[in-house]
Amino acid sequence: xxNIDQPTEMTATEGxxxxxxxxxxxxxxxxxxxxxQHAGEAPTFLSYNVLDGLExxxxxxxxxxxxxxxxxxxxxxLQMKDSASYLCAVVDSNYQLIWGAGTKxxxxx
Amino acid sequence: DGGITQxxxxxxxxxxxxxxxxxxQNLNHDAMYWYRQDPGQGLRLIYYxxxxxxxxxxxxxxxxxxxxxxxxxxxLTVTSAQKNPTAFYLCASSLRGAxxxxxxxxxxxxxxxx
Numbered sequence: 001x002x003n004i005d006q007p008t009e010m011t012a013t014e015g016x017x018x019x020x021x022x023x024x025x026x027x028x029x030x031x032x033x034x035x036x037q038h039a040g041e042a043p044t045f046l047s048y049n050v051l052d053g054l055e056x057x058x059x060x061x062x063x064x065x066x067x068x069x070x071x072x073x074x075x076x077x078l079q080m081k082d083s084a085s086y087l088c089a090v091v092d093s094n095y096q097l098i099w100g101a102g103t104k105x106x107x108x109x
Numbered sequence: 110d111g112g113i114t115q116x117x118x119x120x121x122x123x124x125x126x127x128x129x130x131x132x133x134q135n136l137n138h139d140a141m142y143w144y145r146q147d148p149g150q151g152l153r154l155i156y157y158x159x160x161x162x163x164x165x166x167x168x169x170x171x172x173x174x175x176x177x178x179x180x181x182x183x184x185l186t187v188t189s190a191q192k193n194p195t196a197f198y199l200c201a202s203s204l205r206g207a208x209x210x211x212x213x214x215x216x217x218x219x220x221x222x223x
Contacts, residue, residue: 008149033211042199042214043152087151091210099151 002026004100006088011106012078020073020086020103028093034062034073035087037102043087046073075105083107111136113215115200120220122194130185130218132200139205141183142212145169146197158183159205187220194222 004024012018024032031050035043049055049064049071061074073086085102092098113134122128134141140159144152154167158177172191177183183202187194197219201212 004151031210040197040217040219042216044214045211048211089152095210096154096157097152097210097212099153101149101151 002090002092002098004088004090004098006086006100006103008101009104009106011108012075014078014080014107014109016078017074017076018078018105020075020088020105022071022073022088022100024069024071024088024090024098024100026090026092026098029066030091030093030095032062032064032071032091033087033089033097034071035089037085037087039084046086078107080107080109113200113202113213115198115215115218117218118216120218122220122222124222125189127186127188128194128220130187130198130200130220132183132185132215133181134183134200134202134213134215135181136202136213137180138202138213139180140203141177142201142203143167143173143175143183143185144199144201146199146217152199155185194220196220 006022034046036046037043047062054063059076064071085104087102088100089097116131142157143155153169155173156175158164164177174186199217200215203212
């Protein structure tokens, strides 16, 4: 079967750095997405990785290791508005998105 | 402005009634999707369509139906056969056949069945 694992919840302090991990086992791999979802709202795109390595975009970075079936999202200089759920999704061999359950990130002052 | 609209944002229905959720996009995307999201769970695919007049069942299609008569529209009907329809429903679209399969989401409809 296909499986994506993320921690259910994480807590971090405003101004700090947090790393959200995602491990996956899927039928094929054609890329990995990270989305941000505030409570009661639609997910919004954060990053896409298809090759191994680190992609940096402002305060957010995403890393991929295809051989390990592993990705992480790194958030720097945390702000209160970063309190949200972060969803990891893998594009499988049929080009369908397989979604993780999401990680709820709580930012404390 | 290009985007995806869903209406209404909140919907209440009595048990046993069918209800249709609308989804419209003006992004000129070929592919459209319907997801269901329950608390503490990831997005689960209900139906998807890659072209007009064609659609495929997702992982949890039972109790739902869709149509794709126009490129811009992909309505979802929640039928009385759906055992537990109360959930947050998200519609999305993407460019068909793109390796970079970024999906763009509508604001969602929260359906409550009383």
